[in-house]
Amino acid sequence: MTVRLTDFTLRRTLLAWLLGPLVVLLLLDVAVTYSSSVRYSNEAYDRALHEIAREVCLHVRYDGDRPRLEMPPGTERLLMVDQDDRIFYKVVAGDGSLVGGDPSLPAPLKLYDGRPAFYDDMLGKERVRMVAAHMNCDEREKHETVLVQAAETLNKRNRLAGDIRASVFIPQLLLIALAAIVVYYGVARSLHPLQLLKRAVSDRSHLDLSPIPTTGVPGEVRPLVEEVNELMLRLGTTLNFQARFIADAAHQLKTPVAGIKAQIEVALREQNLGEMQRSLAQLYMSADRLSHLVGQLLSLARNEPGAVExxxxxxxxxxxxxxxxxxxxxxxxxxxxxxxxxxxxxxxxxxxxxxxxxxxxxxxxxxxxxxxxxxxxxxxxxxxxxxxxxxxxxxxxxxxxxxxxxxxxxxxxxxxxxxxxxxxxxxxxxxxxxxxxxxxxxxxxxxxxxxxxxxxxxxxxxxxxx
Ligand SMILES: Nc1ncnc2c1ncn2[C@@H]1O[C@H](COP(=O)(O)OP(=O)(O)OP(=O)(O)O)[C@@H](O)[C@H]1O
Ligand SMILES: [Mg+2]
CATH class of the missing domain: 3.30.565.10 (Histidine kinase-like ATPase, C-terminal domain)
Known part of the structure; x- marks a missing residue:
């Protein structure tokens, strides 16, 4: 891409510098809002999922040391009821054997004892949020802990995250759009005096060398206008001088040319050869003077102060x-x-x-x-x-x-x-x-x-x- 010098305008530069950072800010804001919305929606629902895992744990009974799950169908229905998502659970004994629940729930990769782990996982082709924890389900007796997992699909979490995003993002977007409009019109308004200045200069006749008024001209541009005024003043003096010089030179040339014409007329009328030669000799002297004058004028023009080059x-x-x-x-x-x-x-x-x-x-x-x-x-x-x-x-x-x-x-x-x-x-x-x-x-x-x-x-x- 080639950038022409004429492409550079103050308006474009100002807009780029003001709106550019605003757009970067907007993109950063989108990224931050997105990650926090996911975090907040998970925080809100993870606790409920953990409760489900604990509830499942309450239904683990022991035959000696052997755990078994005694989940009445009514309770299970109650636990699994959710308007938006499907809920799964699984209980695994210390030796890895399935105690109850859905065997298709994948086992957690790594667990820290005593603390429940929350993470995103896949159940078949579906994304789920999972909680997994080693739990002691019968606190009165000391049994080996069982691994309880509970999972749910992401519908309500996604909806909540979406709501959070919308409630934060839309006002911010509006704010930035408003800022962009204000910046755009602010820049246009600040540059308005320059437009007026341009019009004041372009409306002028090329003969008008009077100073450009500096009232209303922004402080940054005033020195430039003052310099231009100074230049116009000098230009005016030079032009006046030139005009006077041309008038003087024309005046000086007029007299000898008129003289030469008159002498030619006299010479033409002359019948006598001797007189005619006298007239021609005078004519020669006049032409010589004229040529001297022209030579001096040329020399003057050649040596004008601008001839330094x-x-x-x-x-x-x-x-x-x-x-x-x-x-x-x-x-x-x-x-x-x-x-x-x-x-x-x-x-x-x-x-x-x-x-x-x-x-x-x-x-x-x-x-x-x-x-x-x-x-x-x-x-x-x-x-x-x-x-x-x-x-x-x-x-x-x-x-x-x-x-x-x-x-x-x-x-x-x-x-x-x-x-x-x-x-x-x-x-x-x-x-x-x-x-x-x-x-x-x-x-x-x-x-x-x-x-x-x-x-x-x-x-x-x-x-x-x-
Ligand atoms: N050395 C001098 N002695 C006496 N008067 C002088 C002398 N030099 C100049 N002047 C006077 O100054 C005037 C201006 O001189 P300048 O050389 O500018 O013009 P010019 O001699 O009249 O014409 P040009 O030199 O262009 O042929 C002369 O006309 C003359 O009156
Ligand atoms: Mg002289």
């Missing part, structure tokens, strides 16, 4: 990686007349995802180079005695103190920033930093001009190889 952490040299990325920026820096420098001379080992860290450095260097003035200086530094550190300094316009927090928000750009940008770079940097459990800080440069972005990485657990 796709994080490919490995031991790497931050110094080498930062140098490599900085070198790639040299042509752009030269184009913008910015002096791009690098400081860092020894391997700094961290645990990180190389592709994501490359994105982080790219965004910070991009900002530093892009927002620096003509002839500005940008320095990428890698170091950190106690903790691995990467910092990018520029001598461009200082980011006001009150904006230092907000520039990490999505789509937030400083007022008066004329250079192109989607406002997502620092949001991506901050997501990547938190995926690496790194701290990012922004300070104004040591000389009071420009800005320094510093990313502080956690120390890798084990020392660098080699």
């Amino acid at each position: 796709s994080l490919a952490l490995q031991r790497l040299d931050l110094n080498a990686l930062a140098l490599e990325v900085t070198m790639e920026w040299v042509p752009e820096a030269l184009k913008r007349n910015v002096d791009l420098g690098f400081e860092g001379d020894q391997p700094i080992m961290i645990k990180g995802d190389p592709h994501r860290l490359r994105e982080l450095i790219n965004n910070l260097v991009d900002n530093a180079v892009r927002y620096s003035q003509d002839g500005g200086h940008v320095t990428v530094r890698v170091g950190g005695e106690a903790q691995p550190q990467l910092s990018i300094s520029d001598d461009g316009p200082k980011i006001p103190v009150e904006e230092r927090q907000r520039i990490f928000e999505r789509f937030h750009r400083l007022l008066g920033t004329h250079t192109d940008g989607s406002g997502l770079g620092l949001a991506i940097v901050s997501e990547i930093a938190s995926l690496h459990k790194a701290q990012i800080t922004l300070e104004e440069d040591v000389d009071g001009i420009g800005n320094t972005f510093t990313v502080e990485f956690p120390t890798p657990d084990s020392p660098p190889p080699g």
Whole structure:
């Protein structure tokens, strides 16, 4: 038999645990009642059977030492009279010879002197109750004892045992049936709040993330409901955030797409080849900006806090990686007349995802180079005695103190920033930093001009190889 997990319900488990022992109790009760009913009915009738044996004994006479039974037919009839059962007796002398009675009564197997033995036996094919005792039938003279046996069929005993059983068993059966009903309805009633809870949840719209009321919820289940409420709260925040982000992203995409459309229309109307080429060049730049925006949006989605699973952490040299990325920026820096420098001379080992860290450095260097003035200086530094550190300094316009927090928000750009940008770079940097459990800080440069972005990485657990 296979048990599916869905078969498991609290109701079934509770019923099994409560009703199971009740059924075992009932079976035990049947066994005990049966054996006691037989014992009590035997106790009641054995005494009468013993009396019959004693009565038979009163009719034993002695010829010298030889016993003989002198049972008047009237007395015998009186002794044998019973409405329900047939009665038998037998008297055997000490030497084993039959003194009187029914010779077909089987001899007892074992007897203890002086005490009558009561036992069940077979007479032919019929079950009988027997009493057998060695008796001294003439107390005035000392004769050898005779063995007196009396037997009777079991009809009245069976009837009495049956009556006892019925009188004990039926009320008990009723009691257990009542207990079973009470348990069944008690369990159903106790589980009713869970049914209500289930209905409250299933009746909800998938948009309703308000907390499930905990009034009337059993104490054992309340922590679970509270946890679900907590989860819904977090889910609500995430969904709101996502919805806002999609709206913002759509809004951000709408403007460049509309611009591109307008530029295409202008280009289409243009008759002059030179003008058309100018329009196409502008169009190319707009498409480039759009593609940058789409790239930043994808990068943001890739580095969401939930992306931990796709994080490919490995031991790497931050110094080498930062140098490599900085070198790639040299042509752009030269184009913008910015002096791009690098400081860092020894391997700094961290645990990180190389592709994501490359994105982080790219965004910070991009900002530093892009927002620096003509002839500005940008320095990428890698170091950190106690903790691995990467910092990018520029001598461009200082980011006001009150904006230092907000520039990490999505789509937030400083007022008066004329250079192109989607406002997502620092949001991506901050997501990547938190995926690496790194701290990012922004300070104004040591000389009071420009800005320094510093990313502080956690120390890798084990020392660098080699
Ligand atoms: N080094 C910097 N110097 C001066 N201002 C900066 C610097 N870095 C960022 N900013 C300001 O912070 C804003 C947000 O930067 P962020 O990198 O998030 O977006 P972006 O550069 O505008 O666009 P994107 O990086 O997505 O192309 C910028 O628009 C700019 O105003
Ligand atoms: Mg940027």
